[in-house]
């Protein structure tokens with residue numbers, strides 16, 4: 362997030378906690394149970410699979426796997442695999458600043474997107490600031506791990522709320538600690554839909570109209586502001602816009618909602634104007650803000 366005067370309210374001192382094992386109590390107690398449980402063999406096979414995939418990953422993209430598969434994250438993936446949410450991890454879709462998105466394959470062969478937040482590179486001040494101003498999150502934690510969990514939970518809840526309002530976003534499947542599992546947007550061969558940045562629409566006018574319709578529902582039905590909307594966070598799925606990356610999205614009465622909306626409108630009108638669409642900040646503002 363950009364420099365913001367209100368950021369001064371945020372705690373300077375965020376508790377810097379290492380990847381502490383007791384933060385994983387839920388996961389570890391399960392593991393203890395499994396030690397004396399016949400399911401342990403299956404669970405072991407599953408984690409071995411995850412680890413072997415990790416090795417495969419290591420050979421083609423060392424950086425990705427060594428950064429994201431810390432012990433704690435592996436435990437979370439292990440638990441999710443045990444619960445049937447995924448079977449193997451199969452390659453990175455994207456390596457972002459704070460999160461990695463991987464392809465997960467389920468037992469039945471279907472594909473999910475697995476978004477894994479990295480503790481080490483997360484912007485905790487931003488997370489704390491956005492969460493503190495959101496009435497849905499009545500927490501003011503300065504524990505980094507807790508903040509990430511809330512952040513991921515926020516993305517999950519935003520996705521659900523958006524889907525309920527009829528916005529085309531990936532469906533939220535589950536979340537646990539720093540891992541979010543969502544609907545994979547892409548073709549049956551496992552090719553993810555490109556971002557609008559990477560594949561501008563063939564018919565920008567038509568795509569823009571569809572996007573404005575999505576933004577209208579986002580803002581006026583779900584009552585959320587995206588907060589980081591640009592061609593990087595819109596997928597071009599067979600010429601349909603799919604809005605992604607809603608962890609930072611805030612409710613409309615958040616103190617910075619207005620500022621974020623202005624920025625979103627500025628980005629979108631600017632980018633689509635460049636593609637030849639007859640639009641402007643004023644025009645898009647008038648179409649989206651109806652009060």
Ligand SMILES: Nc1ncnc2c1ncn2[C@@H]1O[C@H](COP(=O)(O)OP(=O)(O)OP(=O)(O)O)[C@@H](O)[C@H]1O
Nearest residue numbers: 454455457458459460462474531544545546553606
């Ligand atoms: N559900 C999905 N299906 C297919 N591809 C996806 C999906 N979600 C994300 N991606 C791909 O992964 C990339 C990164 O996802 P996303 O924008 O959510 O994370 P990010 O930008 O790394 O997040 P942050 O900036 O918060 O660290 C996207 O640009 C897109 O290419």
Ligand SMILES: [Mg+2]
Nearest residue numbers: 457593594606
């Ligand atoms: Mg993004």
